Amino acid sequence: MPALAHSGAAPTRLHQLIDPWVAARPDALAVADAHVSLDYARLHAVTVAAAAQLQALGVRAGDRVLIVGENCAAVGVFVLALSRLDAWASVINARLSAREVDDFVVHSGARRVLYTTHVSPDAEKHAQRHGAQRVDWQGLGPLPVGPLAEAVEAEPCHAAAEDQVAALIYTSGTSGAPKGVMLTHANLMFAAMASVHIRRFGPGDLIYSALPMAHVVGLSTQFLGCMASGSAVLLEPRFSPAAMARAFADKGVTAFTGVPAMFVKLLEWSRDQGVPLAAPKLRFLCVAGSPLTPALKADVEQVFGLQLNNGYGLTETAPTVAQTRIDVRRDDCAVGVPLPGVKTRIVDATGAEVPDAQIGELWVRGPNLMKGYYRNAAQTRAAINAEGWFNTGDMARRTDDGALLIVGRSKELIIRSGFNVYPVEVEQVLNSHPDVVQSAVVGRTVEHNEEVVAFIETVSGTAFDEPALRLYLRERLSPYKLPTEIHCLAQLPTTPSGKILKTALEAIARQQTAA
Structure with missing residues (x-):
């Protein structure tokens, strides 16, 4: 397990995660995309400059700022810069419809909207619709900024990391209407540091990130996990099996986490093209976001000669609840044991715990649990009971060794x-x-x-x-x-x-x- 560089007081804000690496490894690569490559020293400088520019553009502590775009270094810079201001970052995937994006702008009460148009034609369309004007950003180039919403009110700010909201993440809405999830600095840093320990990220690692930072895995365990560990993240705006295969073969990628469909498409591309998959530096593979099947697990492991790890989480839990361990071989599709500090219960319809090996609804409590749903106290109360237990809505059972096996959504x-x-x-x-x-x-x-x-x-x-x-x-x-x-x-x-x-x-x- 890599030694963490943090010393002294623990960080209380997201942007502080990089400080030890700025001091210890300033010339080491931190974040890269097809347009921008930033080492830790440069990332720090560009983030400080972006925070000052956002402040000059009227962004205050407690304001919500939407980032409409796709994966790139600029998204990471803006997230860290907003952390410096105690403003809330809300990353929105530019591929969403005009109605969806506009609904999020209204619901969040966004003070400003930023657009990563250099990597996303869809972001350009949204920027034009909103009358955004291009602004020069140090180290990033010209990127549009939407009009100032002067009438919106800032939310109260808190010194404690567990009280101050860092990100407003809208759930994907695969089985219902999207909700605005308030994740605190403490929530996100807990998940990031858990990723560091369990996945053993550290200096020298290069993480390939095709999962959008608009979703919690891409933001939390990948981008912030890299920043907390002194490793580097290579950001891909959109998943492409061909681009992923090239990165694995030629760019020294050591770790990748994706949804099952990404692995399916990668293997299918390899078969169709007749191109074997090479990954000389790859040491860690993980699937998240959707159920893993035994057939896919076996296929991926045969091709790469590595265990395909599995994890489980939700936007509301920042996201990780459970994760398989690198040093524990699993032949099933369980999602591993809960993270240290995360408590779980499996209950029946009355809220009583069911015996091990029986299926019930999974409840979660811990430092990863959201502050609540933005502007919806009733929905928050319905999801989190008086004792702080969050009803995930997922059905699960425990295996003989205490791992969780997710069997489906209760609503499904x-x-x-x-x-x-x-x-x-x-x-x-x-x-x-x-x-x-x-x-x-x-x-x-x-x-x-x-x-x-x-x-x-x-x-x-x-x-x-x-x-x-x-x-x-x-x-x-x-x-x-x-x-x-x-x-x-x-x-x-x-x-x-x-x-x-x-x-x-x-x-x-x-x-x-x-x-």
Whole structure:
């Protein structure tokens, strides 16, 4: 495990994470993209300059500032600069629609909106819609800034890291309406430091980051985890299997975390192109954001000769709740044991704990838990009880060694003829078929019952043989778990981070029955 450079008082703000490395390794690479490369000394200088410029642009402590863009060094600089001002950073993926972005601007009460147009044509469109003007930023070049919202009020500020909000992150809304999650400096630094320890990040590591910083994994465990460890992060605006393969082969990447779909697409690209995947420096691989299937785990491990680690978390928990350990080999798809300091309970519908190995709803409490949902105290109270337990809405059970195994969302549970069907179980069997790239299973209400509806994406060039797939499923699933319908789509709908949008698939399923 790398020795951390922090000495003396613990940091209380995000920007302080880099201070030890500015002193100890000023010339070491900190953050890079296709346009900008900053060592720790330069990152510090550029961040200080950006904070001064933001202040000159009217940004105050307690203000919310939206960063509409895609992964690049500028996003990281702005996050650290806003930390210096005690302003809240809210990174918004530029690929969202005009309505979605505008809703976030209004809901957050943004004082200013910044745009990383140099890496995102979509950010340019939003900037033009909002009448943004280009401003020169030291070390970053010209980037647009939206008009000052003079009427918005600043939120109160707090000296304690556990009270002061650092980031306002909007959930992806894969299974419902997005919510503004308030994460404090303490929340994010806890997750960042946990990433350092468990993933053993340190000087000399180069982390490849294709997960958007608009989502909590990209911001917290990747960007801030790198900053806390003295390692370097290579930021990719958009995931591309070809770009990822080149980075692994030629740029000395040592660690990568992605959603399952990224690994699926990378392996598929390698097969289609006939190009073997080379990763001479790679030492750590991890999946997050969506359930891992045994078939994908086996395929990735065979190709890279490394364990594919698994983790679990939510935006509300900054994000990490549990993580598999590098030195503990797992052949299952459990997400590991909870982080030190994070408490978990698995409960039934009455809130009583269930025996080990039984399925129940997962509750979490710890220093990673959000301050609450912005401007929605009622929603916060519904999610976090009086004792500080957060109801994740996920169904889980404990394995024999105490690891958590996530079996699905409680809201996604399908009750078919009185039997419980967990979509992830059906998806794992579907994904184990050699012709299926990825799948998603949703429920559909019919008269007095629910049906199982499956959507699949097949390997390129492979014809969809539904009878053969149904035979394969019948050999591996109980009759009540078998899909009523199987729909083959050219591409499953996903969020910008690669998570499958089940709400969109549920709408398709409803339309099918209406037709």
